[in-house]
Amino acid sequence: MAWHSHAINQSCPGMDVVSRIIEQERPIISMSALPQTSAQTSATTGTASAVTGSFRKTGEPDISESPLHPRRKSRRIMVGPVPVGGGAPISVQSMTNTLTANVPATLQQIAELTAAGCDIVRVAVPSQDDADALPQIVAKSPIPIIADIHFQSKYVFQAIDAGCAAVRVNPGNIRKFDQVGPDICKAATDAGVSLRIGVNAGSLDKELYAKYGGPTPEALVASALKEAHMFEDVGFRDFKISVKHHDVITMVQTYRLLASKGDWPLHLGVTEAGPAWQGTIKSCLAFGALLAEGIGDTIRVSLSAPPVEEVKVGCKLLEYMGLRKRKFDIISCPSCGRAQVDVIQLANAVTEELKNVTAPIRVAVMGCIVNGPGEAREADLGVASGNGKGQIFIRARSSRPCRKTRSSRRCCAGQRHRRPDGGRRTGAGRRHRPCRHPHPASERDERRSLRFFHRRPAAVAAGIRPDGLSAAGCRQLTAQKTGGLASMVAC
DSSP: OEEEEEEEEOSSTTHHHHHHHHHHSOOOSOTTTSOOOSHHHHTTOOOOOOOOTTSOOOOSSSOOSOSSSOOOOOOOEEETTEEESTTOOOEEEEEOOSOTTOHHHHHHHHHHHHHHTOSEEEEEOOSHHHHHHHHHHHHHOSSOEEEEEOSOTHHHHHHHHHTOSEEEEOHHHHTTHHHHHHHHHHHHHHHTOEEEEEEEGGGOOHHHHHHHTSSOHHHHHHHHHHHHHHHHHTTOOOEEEEEEOSSHHHHHHHHHHHHTTOOOOBEEEOTTOOBHHHHHHHHHHHHHHHHTTTOOSEEEOOOBSOHHHHHHHHHHHHHHTTSSOOOOEEEEOOOOTTOSSOHHHHHHHHHHHTTTOOSSOEEEEEOSTTTHHHHHHTSSEEEEEETTEEEEEEEESOOEEEEEOTTOOSOOTTOOOOOTTOSOOOTTOOOOEEEEEEEOOOHHHHHHHHHHHHTSHHHHHTTOOOTTOOHHHHHHHHHHHHOOOOOOOOO
């Protein structure tokens, strides 16, 4: 595997580089053919990872073990077809913000969340109209539905009858556990439905609040243990627990304490985390600390932002923690006095042009010659700028040794050699032997690289079989089949 670069004049810093990348290196990777990264898909497929080379190897698509720390041993429950706990891949959850009774709007948002990588979605059921809409939503949703029930326990039974994969049973229902708890457990058991229990800082029982002086880690864990024992005492064990808090340190301490008390699957969340930028920071800090210790079986990023943004943050967080197969990743340098191009503009332009790429490629955008070439060299597609020029680095089988006969005494220096018999390998003719001097990629070399790529499972699944075509023909056929935009990753 070798590198080659295209030197380009940068008459228009930034966009000129981007446009040349887009125009010169047309799509080669199929976006639709690549394995999905949701926990639901991961649990049922064993497709080998297509990411090798410069990418840190993260294993099969069903990534369950953290490269930082062994996962905590927890019991396995099912949320529809999605496994939670017991070593299953960590799933990403979110919640719709539409009126659940508005079925078309709710289903539209669920579709958007699914496309963003969401594995499980929760819908609020505060009214009878919302409960009546659950059968239609469950029937048409592509991912499991969790019904979020607060004070009306009758909605729990309606959600179970509607086919919801799980029900979030809030403390308002559990405070009358003697009356409704056993019936809820029996209905859930008969239907094969799991539950989520636990407490947020804002819903802590008043007695525990007074006893511990507020929503401390000890108070939250005490509340969760009380609820867990209620369900286990009647023989129900198919539940996960959440103990959310808006403060990062308190949240981390609470989950650490709870994890030491039993083997329940844990749902991680920083509740009421704030606007997008603040909530993202809080969630990444809290989830990163816990996941690095092997704690957590499913996550929900809570942002004062569209739910799709929650899913994007959650998926990327798992990718960077080595717990989900990597997708598109961009590396760009910070702007400083050494930069000879507008790095901010260039990075934003590249990001915008490649925003729909889901292929597992890494793109580097560098603004000077200090670290730029080295960083770009480690990426699948890199742009390094300096001295008024830019270089495009493409990771591919672009340089191959030239071929010569044993009788040849000099390097071909890019010239085409022929055997004395015309180059044909007939009879006992001597084989070609490579010289040690690499030369620029030829049409034949590029065609070989493309054919190598198209023998990969992703390309075969997409029906891309360019055997016999020229390199240009391979590129055109691939563009027709995929319609995506990506760098050429041929090896």
